Ligand SMILES: NC(=O)C1=CN([C@@H]2O[C@H](COP(=O)(O)OP(=O)(O)OC[C@H]3O[C@@H](n4cnc5c(N)ncnc54)[C@H](O)[C@@H]3O)[C@@H](O)[C@H]2O)C=CC1
């Protein structure tokens with residue numbers, strides 16, 4: 384199988400090396416695509432790799448019939464419609480760590496340039512103006528830097544600003560006083576930071592909650608002559624409010640790497656001499672571009688091959704140690720879900736997933752999603768995956784319960800899936816046998832030992848002499864070879880089941896013939 388990957392923004396050639404090396408990936412590099420061309424191209428691709436320029440809208444995602452993953456070579460995913468991606472089962476991954484250092488260094492470069500008016504002085508010099516009086520700056524030492532958003536980049540900026548002997552005060556909803564103390568910085572509310580700072584730098588993502596957090600009211604709280612840096616996202620600062628605050632001399636200067644609409648042409652903020660700017664260069668270093676492209680390429684390949692992403696954005700991220708522990712159970716969980724889906728045609732109303740033994744010790748949410756994926760796939764098709772399984776189940780009115788139990792029934796690990804529909808409950812349990820792989824060990828209340836793979840027939844019958852023989856003879860007559868057979872019963876002469884693994888898929892008329900045999904109640908074909 385060859386996966387087609389479209390790279391629609393410029394990515395580091397060294398960084399996409401893992402994709403070039405992969406034998407099963409075909410890369411198409413087509414940057415600066417118009418919206419129309421992107422819509423035309425996208426249905427062919429299994430993966431799309433972007434930076435911040437390509438706008439991956441709902442329209443693009445809905446047009447992308449084969450798309451499994453969108454890789455963002457960078458941090459901010461505000462150019463991707465995450466809701467549409469989740470609804471359509473497209474995994475979005477980013478590269479959150481690769482450009483932290485570059486973005487922090489760029490912020491410090493902008494901060495220093497702003498304080499010392501370096502770009503303005505250089506521009507004047509280029510125009511043959513040796514103007515030493517006009518470009519008098521201020522020192523950073525002893526000034527207070529207010530940081531809004533103390534995540535990866537904010538924290539790196541804080542450390543560097545301390546190196547410049549600035550006082551640092553930060554606001555972040557996840558920052559505690561204790562954590563701030565450990566970092567050697569001050570801690571304040573949003574308003575306190577705005578009021579205390581001589582320089583303010585923002586490092587939040589652009590979200591509904593952070594859009595225009597720096598607005599007219601926020602500027603009013605700041606010190607007169609405050610200077611502002613934005614190397615995070617346009618839109619965090621209200622550009623009109625910033626413009627007015629500069630014109631009114633409330634704000635002495637602003638350094639902007641990002642804008643509400645990019646690219647910009649003749650932006651009014653650039654007409655102000657107090658404003659310096661770069662065209663979204665925070666992550667534009669050889670190192671950062673290589674790092675983010677490598678990280679995202681690895682994740683994209685892993686996902687295309689059915690593995691777990693390191694940095695998923697629209698499914699909960701699973702730490703690598705946890706991933707190692709749960710990965711062996713992935714196959715089993717999907718097969719158990721698929722098995723139950725084939726047992727009946729009634730609408731499933733509720734699913735219970737019980738984890739016991741070793742499984743009770745680990746994070747199992749990804750396994751729950753995978754089980755639900757296996758269950759829903761029968762009716763909803765390949766469109767279902769671990770990203771949208773829970774969302775689709777909810778849409779179909781199915782309630783999912785996840786429970787850890789101590790009931791291992793003698794196995795070192797036991798995964799039990801139970802469904803409830805109008806006609807009652809069905810149950811299947813499986814285990815991972817050390818060195819032997821996955822096994823179904825229980826169907827309803829009958830014990831089994833079956834590899835969850837290939838073509839099977841589950842036959843409910845009356846425990847009577849000749850019942851098994853009649854099934855064997857009929858299958859032989861239809862040229863169906865039986866590979867293995869398991870039999871279980873509740874009591875002698877009572878209800879019993881046969882689980883046959885056969886070498887071909889049964890036709891409906893063959894199933895009907897089985898059901899017409901004496902003492903056979905019901906036969907279900909289960910093809911996994
Ligand atoms: N200019 C550029 O080229 C680059 C820009 N960025 C931007 O920088 C942003 C931050 O990146 P990271 O530090 O890696 O992300 P991060 O996720 O590590 O940190 C973001 C922080 O913002 C905080 N936050 C969220 N809402 C907040 C609010 N209302 N007030 C205060 N804090 C809030 C979060 O709690 C979190 O700690 C990215 O989302 C991206 O948009 C990132 C890389 C390069």
Ligand SMILES: O=C(O)CCC(=O)C(=O)O
Pocket residue numbers: 434435456457458459460482663665666667
């Ligand atoms: O891809 C880029 O150069 C922009 C980086 C960025 O803004 C981000 O990682 O959020």
